[in-house]
Amino acid sequence: MSQSTPALEIEDLTKEYEDVTALDGVSLTVPEGSFFGLLGPNGAGKTTFINTLVGLVRKSGGTARVFGHDVEDDYREARNAIGLAPQEFNVDRFFPIREVLEHKAGYHGIPASEAKARADKVLKQVGIYDKRDTRFDWLSGGMKRRFLLARALITDPDLLILDEPSAGVDVQLRRDLWDLVTELNEQGTTILLTTHYIEEAERLCDEVAILDSGSIRAVATPTELKGRGADRIIVELRDPPATLPDLLADDSRVESVDLDGHRLTITARKGGLVAPDLVRELDRAGLEIVDLEIARTSLEEIFVEMTRTDESDASPEERATDSVDETEEPSEEQPVAPDGGQPAAEGGRQ
Numbered sequence: 001m002s003q004s005t006p007a008l009e010i011e012d013l014t015k016e017y018e019d020v021t022a023l024d025g026v027s028l029t030v031p032e033g034s035f036f037g038l039l040g041p042n043g044a045g046k047t048t049f050i051n052t053l054v055g056l057v058r059k060s061g062g063t064a065r066v067f068g069h070d071v072e073d074d075y076r077e078a079r080n081a082i083g084l085a086p087q088e089f090n091v092d093r094f095f096p097i098r099e100v101l102e103h104k105a106g107y108h109g110i111p112a113s114e115a116k117a118r119a120d121k122v123l124k125q126v127g128i129y130d131k132r133d134t135r136f137d138w139l140s141g142g143m144k145r146r147f148l149l150a151r152a153l154i155t156d157p158d159l160l161i162l163d164e165p166s167a168g169v170d171v172q173l174r175r176d177l178w179d180l181v182t183e184l185n186e187q188g189t190t191i192l193l194t195t196h197y198i199e200e201a202e203r204l205c206d207e208v209a210i211l212d213s214g215s216i217r218a219v220a221t222p223t224e225l226k227g228r229g230a231d232r233i234i235v236e237l238r239d240p241p242a243t244l245p246d247l248l249a250d251d252s253r254v255e256s257v258d259l260d261g262h263r264l265t266i267t268a269r270k271g272g273l274v275a276p277d278l279v280r281e282l283d284r285a286g287l288e289i290v291d292l293e294i295a296r297t298s299l300e301e302i303f304v305e306m307t308r309t310d311e312s313d314a315s316p317e318e319r320a321t322d323s324v325d326e327t328e329e330p331s332e333e334q335p336v337a338p339d340g341g342q343p344a345a346e347g348g349r350q
């Protein structure tokens, strides 16, 4: 693997499920070593995207390579490079969790003696080593999430994929997970994170892609994305002017100027840079400022703006409260077909 090979190279990836187009020509490059966020509302295609990478879903068109390995032609190499912590609890529930990890390691060709040591190491890493002899069913919801991460780490993957890792977990666990994945990223593991939690993406990711209805709407750093939205400069004036002076007339960054009694609201891109000019102009017009506040666009507002649809008016907060339905009994991860070449299709999500 050369230094310059991206962790993911996706070109025009499509997936059709009968009458649903889940991926509609996705092209994306995730550089090696990055902490990459994939953001999108429910049904955007995030899980389908991930499942095509790990062979749980067979793509309809396009190409996808993991560290240069085609996800279908070089399935095993591509799959071995990935550690996936899925959204759903697709775990063998009847064995002690350490055994589940050893079995997973064996499936990826790791010798038994090493598998044992690795299982202990990852259980310690995620903080559930004392539960090693417990079966999955008997773990608490938070411990189950930790276990999924341990299972993803057992193969020491170059690309760690976390599908909604914070769904239904408490604040403490979320922070523990953040610390752990940040540390892994600093040690060189590429991270692909899907999330509804904008705060999570903003805090962790150095680049994010916004996926909506199977299409990529934007790829940028969280800061760049925020720069695309308009800020609000709210000024409290001592005496309301009888008429609104012609403020910042030639400034292309300014979108609107509204006066409501004492309160003047300017909507502008790069509000922090517009504010000093505004202060000068108000001073020149003889209007005394009592208070000035800049309300910056949040990544969340940008996200809502980019993914707004007529059919759904659910807010990200409403979406974010979605938690994992633990009553679901999803299928086990599908192994490759006996010929070793082709991944099982549609195994994960029916």
Ligand SMILES: Nc1ncnc2c1ncn2[C@@H]1O[C@H](COP(=O)(O)OP(=O)(O)OP(=O)(O)O)[C@@H](O)[C@H]1O
Residues within 6 Å of the ligand: 017, 020, 021, 022, 040, 041, 042, 043, 044, 045, 046, 047, 048, 049, 346, 349, 350
């Ligand atoms: N096995 C399947 N058969 C038919 N349609 C499917 C299947 N899996 C997913 N879909 C559809 O494909 C679209 C994308 O779904 P997907 O689960 O990939 O979205 P998502 O972004 O992961 O959503 P969420 O955030 O809710 O998990 C949805 O319209 C979904 O109903």
